[in-house]
Amino acid sequence: MSFWFWHGLRKGIQSTRYPARAENTPGVSPGRPVNTDFSTVEEAQLAAEICPTDAIVAHGKSTYVNPGKCVHCQLCLHSLQSPMNWETGYEWTRLPADGKEALPFPASFAKSMHIMVVDAGDCGACLHEVKQLNNPLYNMHRLGFFLTATPRTADLLLVVGPVSENMRGPLLKTWEAMPTTRKVMAVGGCAIAGGVFGKSFMCACGVSAVLPVDFEVPGNPPPPLAILHGLLVVAGRKSLNSPRPISEGRP
């Protein structure tokens, strides 16, 4: 069995340099639509109409995107004559729209933050992207982020999924079992605004309907680096890019 050790060493260091340096390998992020100024009002209107989740709001010739609602269907990119602008970053973490002022953890958490992940009706993509943070390419342990199996020792509750009715109880139980210094991060469009599932008798339309959310990572799913950025923000090691979301896409 010792050859595994050797094979492991031979691969060398594979981890990304992020956050020390930006990661630009193609494919780490699918990007996302951003506010676009069109040349005509009609084009803007078309863009707003094509969006299945009303994430795009037209205002004159300009369109505004609510990233929390975008389900990344790519219609506004591929099915429009004049497509929306497309941004390729991944530092998307934002504060929730409800106006609550959430502060990151104090400095003592910066090098060691324990994360409890709860799947609350997620489609598997967001959870899978969180799982990718464990693989050597992202390796979140090097940054002092650890997964924990019990909420008792968890600092951050990372929730994916729109909160299905059957998971509402377990999710609340987990939250209640955590120390009161806890913070909650909603990861993915579904966890922020219900995504394609919306509000129904079985879906709570986002985590904020159940728990107070402190941070949001939009994306459908947000790529691992976006989640990593979220963790860094929570730990107080990165700043938010846009401190407030543009509410409902309108300035």
Place this chain on the structure above:
Amino acid sequence: MTITGSFLVAIFVACAAGVFASALLGHKQVPTVLSIAGALSSILMVLTSASVLLMGQPFEAALWTLDGFGRFTIHLDSVSSIFLLVSGVVYFSVSLFAGSFLKHQTDEAHPHLYYAILYFALMAAVVLILVAGDIVLFLISWECMSSLCFLLINYDPKGQLDKSAGYIMLAMSEAGFLAVAVAFLLLARSATDFSFTALRSACATLSPDTLWLPFLLGFFGFGVKAGLVPVNFWLPRSYTAAPPIFIPVFAGITLNLGFYGILRLNADLMHAGYGTGLVALITGSITALVGILYATTDGDMKTMLAHSSIENAGIIVAALGAFLVFRAFSQPVAAALALSAVLYHMVNHSIYKTLLFEGAGHVEAATGTREMDQLGGLARFLPELSAIFLIGCLAISAVPPFNGFVSEWMTLQSLLRSAVLASTSVRIVFALCGAALALTAALAVTCFVKTYAMNFLGIRRGSWELHVKAQATSKFPLAFLAVICLLLGILPTYVLPILNQSVESLAGASVTTALVQPFFTATPENAQLPPAFLADFHNLGAQTGRGLVPGRGLVVLLRGGETNPVVFAMSPSYSIIALVILFAAAWFVFRRLTRQRTLVKRPVWAGGIPRLLPLLTYTPTGFSNPVRVVFQAIFRPNIVEDTRQTVAVHFRTAIHRQREEIHVVDRLILQPVGAAARGIADFLAGMHHGKLNAYVVYVLVFLLLVLFVYRAT
């Protein structure tokens, strides 16, 4: 009449007074009489033995002479005094417990007067056994004791109970009694009279080889009472069947009588060869291992404790075997160490096992069940009992600062002393037995972690309700024993000198000078101790506590020589101080750190399910199942009933398997012996067919056989 004699008489008077008072005062007052008269006589027992131990002189008295049986004598020496002392302490607790317990048990199932009479009678019989100075008195009182035990277990005016436990016990006791009687008579052939003194001098003249038979007869005869493999199968059954107030007596007193018998007959009277010691050592080790295996896996609280008594008996007898071997090899110091371990462990076992059995009785009365699978969460219902029971569990699992640790450590250390023996094969036997005992000690921890955690912690698994009245039973008798557990655990340096008299008389070396070094009183120039030895210990820092710790504090188990300068020493007295300081410091630091914080209690985390149900928590059976699996070869479980109800292969609606285990001793000894006995009986019955010719042939064949044997010799 000396003071000892007066105390002794007073014991019997108090017992008799107890019987009469219970009879006269009636049903209601019996519990009170039981407590008062019982406590009084037990205090008198303690005083009797204390007077002997303090004066350092055995007490002797001649009673009367019976034609053909010689003179009845009373002889109370240091060995029997130790046993009497322990019996006194145990009886004190049990009397108070029994009184308080019976006060709340007014139903038919507890015939107060009957219990009281038997209780005092048994007490008197026990004292008689311990003070008997000759064979006849000893055997008579032994027989009394056995019959009383039988009567206790099989008290069943309505004829509802299963009486097999009592009968098996009676049969085994009688067999043991016969063996012991034969052993005594074999020795008495060459003695002038029936007194122990005469026997001792007679034995000295016999060669070790001729002592083999009396040794084995005596060892296994007394082993019946002591619970040794393979003659102990009666023990778990009858302990389980015994009334709650009497099991502590069985475990704390009558069990000891077995050791007393072995010590008296096989160690004191006889000086047999080292082979006999090895027999004891091996038997003891096997007993200990078998005992603890069944204790760990048993689900009934009383039966579990009974198996644990067997385990402790095994440890004691193993140490006794080591003593016999060392003595036979003329290693008095090592022998003294082993013997003090024997006595120390015997004392300890009586104390904590009494405590645990009283606790178990308490639990049974309060909850109505002994099934550990049904219990759970008792700490919330019975907080004081839980704390006391925890001390008992810690003590029996040999966790410092309680007494079990001291004696078990001494036992293992004395086995390690086998290095002084010349014979390699004997050393190997010692090593194997030491390993068995170490395994036993580890399993004992598992067993009592299970017992405490599964019964007192967690959540209630069964559907029982707490009986409020039974809950009111006094916890003082248990607390009293718990304190003794602690004292015996932290002050071995004061206990060992008390044991020393008997050790010296049997081993021929003083355990005090060998083990308990008077460091604080000794100066390097002190001539009592070799200077090199003292210098060693000064370097070790043994005098660090001088001036702080009063008196002796260190037990030195081994001091190596020039070539092998190893030192084994322990000091429970110091370690308790360290323990207290550590706990206090930890508590202080914790308080400092959490001063500013608020404590929030949250429900148990169980993966997000709404509530942790009792059926989702570990059961004692589940906890001990790994042991059951690992030692499958010994347990040989048999699945007697396997119901897998299925509608179709895929729909399994129920899986229900009933396991049956036949105890390894039953399987290997009781069943074959029983079958053989039945076979012989059948064979003999077959011979009685009434045909004259055949009878003539039998006579002829027998005649020829006799002639042949005669010719051959």
Place this chain on the structure above:
Amino acid sequence: MATHSSPIAGGNIAGLADLTGMIVERFGDQVAQLRAGANFILTLSVGQPSALPTLAQFLFWEHGCLFGGITAEEHSNHWQIHYTFLLPGSGWIDVEFSMALETKTLPSIVTEVHAADWHEREIEDLFGIHFENHPRLGDFVLHDQIWHEGIDPMRKTFSAERPQLERKVDLEWQPLLVVGDPGSFAMPVGPVYEGGIGESLHFLLETVGEDVIRAAPRLFYNYRAVEKIAEGRSIPDALLLAERFAATSAFAHSLAFCLAAERIAAVEAPPRAAALRVLLAELERLRHHAGAIAAICESTALAVAAAQASIIEEQLLRASCVFTDHRYLFGLNTPGGLNRDFELEQCKTLLATVDKAESDLRILERRLRLSSSFLDRLEDVGVVIGESARDLNLVGPIGRASAQHCDLRRACSYSGYGRLAFDVPCETEGDGYARLRILFAEATQSARLIHQVADTLEGGPVRVAYEVNHAGAALGWTEAPRGAALHWLRVDERGIVERYRAITPSFNNWLGFHVAAENFAFQDFPIILATFGLSATECDR
């Protein structure tokens, strides 16, 4: 036999013709109607409910059909229940039974076809139709702890937007435990996964300590009622749901949905789109299998191998992202083809990554074969014998590891798989190692398929106009990475979804999980779980 509405027609449905004859012979009048439609579907209308179990028995056991699933539909005045079977190599058999809305009982076919167990339980829970003789109904999708009896959310009268009721958790609720050995108890695992990151599902490991006697999953924590909320949506909106209820096989599910929608409108995707769909589906399979292999390595604590497999997986995710702008292939399928086209350069880059991934997986497999301690933990662990796999109709790699060689790409080709050359690997041991071998072998086949498609890619449009102007229903099927996925779609004349039913491979295979999880050592539990590689969210929908 009453009427033949249309003669059986079609290329490779000769098997169905034979079957028709036999059914006419065997069942005569009990089968009221026998219609062979296009798209390899033979519809049998059953008049008498009592004929259902015998017919199911005949199809499943005597004729060797595979079980697809049961779909209940509520029409304005009657129930329509579809029992779907597959005759491998020929086509689908849709046994249809109608009954008045007031009738709420049906004979259960579960005693004949065990694989129907969960389908019936689901229908009982969601529609309130009772199945006679089913041994274990209730507490399935709607957990009894929080849902009352009598809520039938899939009924048309139940509004999906209904505000959430204040629900009280029943704290006294006791799970049904099967093991009654003395001293037995159950170790609860989940629903909030205790090992780090995992899906929400709950197990009760029934044990008497040491060995686990039985472990049955309790699912549907992720139930988002996709089938319910799809009703009333337009086809493109419903497609979003079909694509996103199980992201790890998003493409396969959206493809199945699109195929169904296309069948309703009698539209066929252009050849270039069909070929690209195969390419994307195989890319998804390759990525999924790399992830599943990583999970198996991780469950045995073989850290280096797990790391290397997950690097392969991440490289494939990145390649998918470069190729399609989405790491999980969202937003590509649309009824009538694909939303976008790809350029030759893009395909070449993708091919390079696929080749690299494939060769890396080969190397990994070779090394794993040499790790005896790894193999020890997989061999003879979680065994599902062939009979059980057949009995419970296990699909996908799990079924193929237990000698069930059904693969929809072969058994009932779609999207042009019939023209491509590939092997369907099959093993017979049915243990964890067999399942691992299947994963490796299928990954190789996927890479081979991707190559074939890329090499023979024709030009042309990737999309045809799609419009529905008549009511209709159709079945779409794909071989998703975890096995057969069946999507049943019924739309009205405006193209609004009336009933959508997704039968997923995880739903099928979770049913069989308990067979592999009987009498095993506790520490093998994560391994059995990982070698099954099932998704709770795909099952729950």
